[in-house]
Amino acid sequence: MQSLLQHFELSVAIPLLAVLLILLFRNQPSLREASSLSIALVLFIFTTQFIGSEQLGVTHTLFSITPGLSLAFHIEPLGLMFALLASGLWIVTTIYSIGYMRGNKEKNQTRFYLFFALSIAATMGIAFAANLVTLFVFYEALTLCTFPLVTHKQNADAKTGGRIYLGILLGTSILFFLTAIVVTWLQAGSLDFIPGGIFDGKIGKTGAVILFTLFMFGIGKAALMPFHRWLPAAMVAPTPVSALLHAVAVVKAGVFSVLKISVYIFGIDVLADQNAAQWILWIAIATMLVASIIALSKDNFKARLAYSTVSQLSYIVIGAALANPIAALGGAMHIVTHAFGKITLFFCAGAVYTATKRTQISQLNGLGKQMPFTFSAYLIAAISIIGLPPLVGSWSKWFLIDGSLNVDNYIVLLAFVLSTLLNCAYLLPIALRAFFKAPDNEEAGQNIKIQEAPLACVIPLCFTALATFLMFFYIQPIYDFLAPAFLP
Amino acid sequence: MLSQHLLVLQVVVPLLSAPLCALLPLASPGKYFSNKLAWLIATVASLISFVISILLAIEVSKHGYISYELGGWTPPWGIEYRIDHLSAYVLLIVSGIASITMLAAQKSIEKEIAHEKISLFYSAFLLCLTGLLGIVATGDAFNIFVFLEISSLSSYVLIALGNNRKALTASYQYLIMGTIGATFILIGVGLLYMLTGTLNLVDLQQKIPELLDSRALHAAFAFFTVGISLKLALLPLHLWLPNAYAYAPSMITVFLSATATKVSLYVLFRFFFGLFSNEVTFGEFHLDKILLPLSILAILIASAVAIFQDNIKRMFAYSSVAQIGYMTLGIGLATKSGSVAGMLHLFNHAIIKGGIFLAMACIVIRTNSVQLSNFAGLGKRMPWTMAALLLLGLGLIGVPFTAGFISKWYLLIAALDQRSWLAAAVIVGGSLLAIIYVWKVIEYAYLKTSSKTIDSDTASTKEAPLQMLIPLWLLVAASIYFGFETSFSFGFANTAINALFK
Numbered sequence: 001m002q003s004l005l006q007h008f009e010l011s012v013a014i015p016l017l018a019v020l021l022i023l024l025f026r027n028q029p030s031l032r033e034a035s036s037l038s039i040a041l042v043l044f045i046f047t048t049q050f051i052g053s054e055q056l057g058v059t060h061t062l063f064s065i066t067p068g069l070s071l072a073f074h075i076e077p078l079g080l081m082f083a084l085l086a087s088g089l090w091i092v093t094t095i096y097s098i099g100y101m102r103g104n105k106e107k108n109q110t111r112f113y114l115f116f117a118l119s120i121a122a123t124m125g126i127a128f129a130a131n132l133v134t135l136f137v138f139y140e141a142l143t144l145c146t147f148p149l150v151t152h153k154q155n156a157d158a159k160t161g162g163r164i165y166l167g168i169l170l171g172t173s174i175l176f177f178l179t180a181i182v183v184t185w186l187q188a189g190s191l192d193f194i195p196g197g198i199f200d201g202k203i204g205k206t207g208a209v210i211l212f213t214l215f216m217f218g219i220g221k222a223a224l225m226p227f228h229r230w231l232p233a234a235m236v237a238p239t240p241v242s243a244l245l246h247a248v249a250v251v252k253a254g255v256f257s258v259l260k261i262s263v264y265i266f267g268i269d270v271l272a273d274q275n276a277a278q279w280i281l282w283i284a285i286a287t288m289l290v291a292s293i294i295a296l297s298k299d300n301f302k303a304r305l306a307y308s309t310v311s312q313l314s315y316i317v318i319g320a321a322l323a324n325p326i327a328a329l330g331g332a333m334h335i336v337t338h339a340f341g342k343i344t345l346f347f348c349a350g351a352v353y354t355a356t357k358r359t360q361i362s363q364l365n366g367l368g369k370q371m372p373f374t375f376s377a378y379l380i381a382a383i384s385i386i387g388l389p390p391l392v393g394s395w396s397k398w399f400l401i402d403g404s405l406n407v408d409n410y411i412v413l414l415a416f417v418l419s420t421l422l423n424c425a426y427l428l429p430i431a432l433r434a435f436f437k438a439p440d441n442e443e444a445g446q447n448i449k450i451q452e453a454p455l456a457c458v459i460p461l462c463f464t465a466l467a468t469f470l471m472f473f474y475i476q477p478i479y480d481f482l483a484p485a486f487l488p
Numbered sequence: 489m490l491s492q493h494l495l496v497l498q499v500v501v502p503l504l505s506a507p508l509c510a511l512l513p514l515a516s517p518g519k520y521f522s523n524k525l526a527w528l529i530a531t532v533a534s535l536i537s538f539v540i541s542i543l544l545a546i547e548v549s550k551h552g553y554i555s556y557e558l559g560g561w562t563p564p565w566g567i568e569y570r571i572d573h574l575s576a577y578v579l580l581i582v583s584g585i586a587s588i589t590m591l592a593a594q595k596s597i598e599k600e601i602a603h604e605k606i607s608l609f610y611s612a613f614l615l616c617l618t619g620l621l622g623i624v625a626t627g628d629a630f631n632i633f634v635f636l637e638i639s640s641l642s643s644y645v646l647i648a649l650g651n652n653r654k655a656l657t658a659s660y661q662y663l664i665m666g667t668i669g670a671t672f673i674l675i676g677v678g679l680l681y682m683l684t685g686t687l688n689l690v691d692l693q694q695k696i697p698e699l700l701d702s703r704a705l706h707a708a709f710a711f712f713t714v715g716i717s718l719k720l721a722l723l724p725l726h727l728w729l730p731n732a733y734a735y736a737p738s739m740i741t742v743f744l745s746a747t748a749t750k751v752s753l754y755v756l757f758r759f760f761f762g763l764f765s766n767e768v769t770f771g772e773f774h775l776d777k778i779l780l781p782l783s784i785l786a787i788l789i790a791s792a793v794a795i796f797q798d799n800i801k802r803m804f805a806y807s808s809v810a811q812i813g814y815m816t817l818g819i820g821l822a823t824k825s826g827s828v829a830g831m832l833h834l835f836n837h838a839i840i841k842g843g844i845f846l847a848m849a850c851i852v853i854r855t856n857s858v859q860l861s862n863f864a865g866l867g868k869r870m871p872w873t874m875a876a877l878l879l880l881g882l883g884l885i886g887v888p889f890t891a892g893f894i895s896k897w898y899l900l901i902a903a904l905d906q907r908s909w910l911a912a913a914v915i916v917g918g919s920l921l922a923i924i925y926v927w928k929v930i931e932y933a934y935l936k937t938s939s940k941t942i943d944s945d946t947a948s949t950k951e952a953p954l955q956m957l958i959p960l961w962l963l964v965a966a967s968i969y970f971g972f973e974t975s976f977s978f979g980f981a982n983t984a985i986n987a988l989f990k
Contacts (some may be wrong), residue, residue, distance in 0.1 A: 065974055069897065137888040145886070151935055159935050166927065174886070174919045179912060182900040 004279040008050055009060055009073040010129055011083060014043045015121035017060050019114055026110040036113050037094045043120070044087040050080055051481070055369065059130045059192075063131025071137065074193065078263070078332055081478075082256045083127035085339055088121050089248040092460045097240040099234070099456025103354040106238060112152060116244065118145040126256065132181045132191040132265065134286040135174070135257060138324040139221070142253055143169045149241045150234045157236045164233035169220045172227050180211055184265065187211075193260060195485075197267025205437055208266070208276035216280045221254025222317055223310045224280070225287040232306040239350025240304060246309045247343035249387050250333055255316040259332055263485060268328055271409075277321035282433035284321055285415045289315035292422035299360050301349045301358055304426060311419065312338050312385065318412060319400055327403020329486040333478065334396035340468045344381035345427075347461035348374050351453035359429055366439030368431070370451050373458050375434045377465035382427040384468040387420055392471040495556040497568050498540045498579065498715040500624055505533035506943035509611035523598070526607035530614055531590040532933045537621060538587045541579040545980075548576040552987075555627070562690035565629070570627030571801055573984035574762075575833070578624045578754045581755075581838045585746040586617050588842065589751035592959035593739040596849045600651055600737045609649060613743070616642035620751045624691070629677045629687045629763075632755065636673065636719070639751070640666045641743060647736040655852055658731035665718055665728040671688035672715030673755075679708035680763075688915035692763050700772060702832035710772050711760050722779075723786035723817055733805035737954045738849035741801065746842035750834050753815055757831070760990040771824040784914045786813030791921035795928070800858045801848050804841070807884065809920060811837045817915070818899055821906050824989050829898035831981040836970060840883045843963035848876040850960060860932055867934035869949045872957055874933050883967045886919050891970040894978070 018039035050056075058074055064070035089130045097116070101109050122145050125138030143166065151162035185191055189205070191292040194327065203211065220227045226310035234245055245251060262271060273279050288311050295307035312334070319331020351374045352358055368375040389396075397416065404412040452458050472480070510525040548571060563565040567774045571579065573925040590613075601609050623632050644666070648659035672859055681687055683704055684695040701704045714725075717840025729749075733741045760769040790809035797803035811833070818830025848858055850873040855862050867874045883890035896915060903911040952958070969978045 031965070063972070065972060066978060069894075133888075140888055144882075154935050159931060162935070163927075163931070167923070170885075171920050171924055174923075175916050178896075178915055179900065179904075182904050182912075186904055187899065455555070 008047075008062070008075045009062065010361070011043060011047055011087070011124040011128065012073075012121050014039060014046060014359065015117045015124065018117040019121075022110060023119060029109065032110060033094070033098050034115060035090065036117065037098075039117070040087065040091040040094050040120075043124075044084070044091055046079070046158055047087050049085045050075055051084075056181075061130075067134050068191055069129065071131035071134050071147075072192075073125075073128040073134065074263075075128060076193075076195075079129070079258070080260060081332065081336065081482060082252065083124055085252070085336055086120065086123045086127065086248050089243075089339060089343060089464075092343070092464060093240055093248055096243065096350070096460040099454040099458075099460075100238065100350050100354055102456065103454045104238070108151070111148060112241075115145050115148045116240075116331060116334075117266055119223050119244060121145075123253055125252045129260075130193060132184065132193075134365055135260070136177060136181060139177070139253065139257065140170070140173060140220075142250060143173070143221075146245065147240070149244070150237045152238055152458045153236060154336075161233040161236035165230045166231040168227055172218055172220035177219070180214035180218050182216070183211055189259050193263060193264035193446060195267075197270050198265055199270060201269070205274050205276075208270070208274040209279060210375045212266065212271070212276040213279055213371050215265075216258065216283075216317065216321075218428070219254050219257045219261075219443065219462065221250055222258050223251060223254065223287075223313050224317060225290060225310075227373050228287065228291065228310045231310055232303055232335055235300070235302045235306050239302070239346055239353065242306075242350070243346045245413040246305070247339040251309060251313055253337060255313055255331070255335055258317055258320050259328060259335075262323075263328060267333075268325055268486070271321075272323035274287075275323075276468045277323055281318060281321040281412070283414065284314040284317040287311070288318070288419050289415060290424070292419055292426065293424045296422065299362055301352065301359055301430070302346070304361065304430075305345050305349060308345075308385070308423070308426065309342060311422075312342070314416060315396075317398060319403065321404050322405050322407055322409065322412065324403040325486040326399055326406055329482055330396050330399030330401075330403050331466075332482050332486070333399060333475075336478065337392045337396045337468070337471070339388055340464050340471065341381045341385040344461050344464040344468065345463065346387070347457065348378040348381070351457045351461060354457055361433065364430060364434050365437040368434035368436075371434075371453070373452055373462055375431055375468055376435075377461045379431040381468055385424045385427060390469065390472045392468045392475065395472070395475045407461050412415075437472040493545075494540050494543055494553055495571060495625060496558065498537055498575055498583075499618055499622045501812050502533045502535070502614045502621065505529050506611045506614035506618065509614060512607045518537035520603075522608040523603065526610040527590070527594045527597070527813065529930055530593075530610040530884050531541045532589070533614055534583065534590045534617065535815045537617070538580075538583040541576070544571060545580055547979075548573055549714065549983075552607060554767070555626060561634065563687045563706040564691035567631055568627040568688055568690075568801075569625050569692070569775070573980060573987055574754065574757060574831075575624045576836065577980050577984055579621060581619050581750060581835060582617070582624065582747045585743060585838060585842050587745045588846070588959045588963060592742075592846060595953050596739050596853050597737065599730075599853055600739075603989055605649065609737075612645045612649075615639075616717070617745075620747055621944055623751050624754055629680065629689060631687075632758075632845055633670065633674050633677055636670055636755075639748070640670060640719075641828055643740075645872045646740045646744075647681055647732050648737045649740075650737050651829055652730055652735050654731065655735035658728075658735045662728040662732045666727070669718030669725075672711045673705045674717070676708040676711035676715060676940050679704050679711070683708075689758070689762060693765075695850070696764060702889065704775070706975070709764065713775065713778070716752060716756045716759065717782075717983060721748075721752075721791060722782055722811060723813065725783075726786070726790070726812075729809055730802050730805040733808065733845075734799055735801035738845070739850045741805075742842050742845040742849060745805070746838040748810055749808070750838055753812070753830075753834055756819070757827075757988065761827070761985075766822075766824075766989045767829075779816050780911065780916075783813040783817035783820050784911065786819065787812060787914050787918040788921070791925070794925045795921065797925075798860045800860060800863070800929055801845070801930075802806075804844055804848070806938055807922065807925065808841055808854045810921075811841065811884075814895070814899060814915070814918065816943045817911060818902060821911065823902060823904050825898070825905060826902040827989070828982050828985045829895060829979070831904045831985055832898055832974075832978055833895035835977050835981065836895045836967070839966050839970065840880050840890075840892055840962055841870060843880045843960060843967060845875065846956070846960045846963060847873050847880065850956050853956070854949050854952055858867040860929070863929055863932040864936040865933070866949070869952050873952050873960070876957075876960050877933075878930055879964050880967060881930060883971070885922045885926055889968065889971045891967045891977070892986060894971055898978070928980060982987075
């Protein structure tokens with residue numbers, strides 16, 4: 001047992017175990033979902049074992065194809081945090097999926113659970129990747145494993161959405177990401193993630209700007225404009241998949257890669273010295289604001305949330321591009337805080353759909369009385385995303401702003417303030433509409449009974465909303481946990 | 489000792505099996521029996537040549553090269569068979585693919601070829617194999633031409649046997665263009681013979697450097713370039729290929745796509761780096777100045793054209809033209825690492841494209857057509873075939889953990905090492921175009937719930953026979969295996985090119 005605990009790379013294999021069990025019980029839905037859930041629990045408990053373990057910093061090389069091309073895993077604070085986040089939210093999402101998929105009588109549920117587990121396996125690979133090639137391999141695997149989930153409904157919309165999804169994600173990764181990796185290999189002679197970066201003066205100023213830009217656009221999952229279209233396009237998927245995309249795995253894998261490359265390939269100091277990230281900084285600011293404005297214009301509940309994600313992801317990219325340790329730390333924290341906030345919002349959107357089949361924001365009038373738990377959770381999560389205390393979202397924003405002040409960048413500060421206002425403008429009206437506007441249908445307004453979505457849907461969303469509140473008070477452990485990766 | 493004669497047996501075994509197949513119908517009364525026997529002979533002959541090429545590869549990696557004096561005449565007067573790392577590598581590909589093709593062929597051939605022609609078909613196949621193996625094994629310039637003609641003539645016949653009437657025009661087109669190509673090569677060989685008085689490749693190699701000022705030598709080089717490019721289907725001389733691949737019998741497409749153009753590429757390596765050295769080819773004759781732009785155009789244009797094909801076999805044929813562009817692009821970079829990458833892609837692509845066309849053969853045997861509309865819902869009805877096609881398609885795109893990724897990786901490194909940003913952009917851009925055409929098929933197969941399932945014929949489609957599925961999955965396994973383990977595929981190519989380059 002003790003020796004097993006040394007092998008953090010098993011966290012890639014554990015979800016594959018779920019794949020086997022799901023295949024085995026494909027005709028017994030209850031067993032199938034039970035095995036999915038229990039493996040999720042096992043994975044989470046397994047990853048928690050590594051908090052504070054002496055394994056930090058150890059690299060395990062699985063095999064090496066040629067120099068430069070090797071599959072290796074290591075464990076460091078940022079990656080462990082991502083693994084904990086993804087495995088923890090997998091549990092919650094699985095419970096929610098059971099309620100949602102059964103409540104909406106979706107077809108092909110076995111395929112759904114199967115590829116969900118595969119996606120988690122790929123995510124674990126990303127979290128523990130010890131070099132760029134390993135990261136790239138699992139990054140691509142994640143794109144391919146989520147494709148069947150995005151196109152779950154198999155209708156014309158799903159097909160178009162799937163095309164955009166795959167086209168942009170595979171396209172940017174092959175066009176820019178792979179090129180950037182090869183350039184890195186030729187310049188630095190190494191692809192390993194090493195604290196402080198690997199270039200060691202081997203790259204010029206212009207080279208660094210070009211390379212960093214290639215990386216940032218290559219990581220299409222971070223949804224920098226103009227490569228953000230895949231995220232709204234993927235809205236055709238069932239809601240648990242949206243949760244997976246927005247909170248658990250996909251976009252988080254993107255911004256995680258952004259941070260990882262900034263910290264462990266370039267090194268924060270090198271980024272700052274060579275001013276390599278300035279262009280990306282402007283693009284991220286633009287993305288943050290423009291996506292918020294687009295979100296304002298969307299009436300579709302999930303589409304508005306999708307653009308909100310595009311905007312929030314840029315917070316994290318800005319955190320990396322400011323080239324300041326505190327800002328980068330804030331970015332890493334924002335991965336966690338945004339995950340809990342956004343998963344709650346998506347769960348709410350899905351719960352509304354399951355209970356009432358409504359998808360548009362303009363249809364939500366007065367629904368708060370019918371679904372009080374759902375909309376209370378929505379309100380809490382929305383405030384967390386906006387960044388007000390006493391909810392956890394305020395902390396990551398705090399550190400991001402602190403970081404921008406450290407480098408005396410007041411434009412970024414202004415942009416954060418503006419973005420916060422926009423957040424209020426597109427998130428809060430939904431809750432207000434639900435609680436305070438009279439229902440459209442007068443007769444129904446007379447006699448409202450509480451009629452929530454299935455319990456399996458409501459409990460997870462209440463739990464994650466509660467988490468955004470509780471984590472506000474426990475930010476110190478998270479800070480202490482992440483700090484070694486950023487602060488020397 | 490038998491082992492001394494291995495090298496010549498490589499060519500002689502299929503050569504002697506060919507007439508055996510042709511004579512079978514005369515000897516045995518029952519047609520069915522003789523067809524089966526012909527298949528057995530062809531399969532065994534292919535497998536024997538595969539085993540021989542493995543043995544040869546082991547010998548070569550021990551001793552560097554093996555030479556065999558035909559009829560006991562010492563070279564340069566007599567004909568020499570000579571293989572080094574380069575030839576051993578290509579021999580393995582050709583005989584390996586031939587074995588896989590023959591193992592899978594029986595049912596598909598019975599369905600597509602008229603019964604009275606089947607044993608003749610196998611005979612032509614064996615001749616084609618003889619020709620391809622001969623080109624690679626021989627150390628004599630004229631002999632290369634002879635074997636080139638053997639393989640070409642038999643492949644015209646094989647293509648013409650396709651059961652669509654368009655196969656005849658396709659074959660005719662190939663005949664005309666192939667003959668021009670072979671003639672050009674012959675003229676080149678003739679000029680060299682006139683200048684040096686020898687046909688032995690090693691001997692020629694030593695005599696050419698003294699003749700660099702000769703106009704005739706320049707002309708010979710030009711004739712070689714055009715002739716080989718024709719046989720190689722390098723854009724814009726590729727016109728024969730799409731139709732030939734699309735309308736040939738399914739199994740012949742499998743075989744030719746994975747071997748014929750690859751052997752032409754071998755000839756390119758042999759002539760331009762073996763006869764003329766790389767210094768002469770790039771330094772004096774500037775081959776890279778032609779090869780690089782044409783390769784870039786080949787990748788972009790052929791991939792773009794592939795996207796618009798509705799006949800999927802034809803689509804993958806255009807994809808082959810693009811992939812050949814990748815190989816010549818590697819060579820066109822004019823560096824050692826570029827040529828190694830091109831060589832490596834030759835190997836990986838043979839496996840991937842052979843597999844893809846084998847999947848096509850599986851689909852044809854069950855549904856009679858490779859039109860895109862026919863793929864609707866095939867993901868459910870032929871799960872194993874389509875899963876194989878998906879994995880091989882990912883290899884073609886160059887997704888990590890497939891052989892295709894390894895070759896793209898080395899090509900990219902070679903291109904960026906030369907600071908050739910355009911070439912690098914084309915390498916990755918070509919992958920994007922590949923995503924589009926591969927995904928067109930995948931999407932149809934998995935997401936299009938076939939609207940015409942009422943059509944009883946398509947609804948009852950079953951999975952392909954096991955006899956075809958096993959070879960298909962062998963190729964899938966190989967395409968993944970060589971995505972992980974490159975010590976052979978890369979190591980051998982690397983040694984081969986290192987020996988060739990100065």
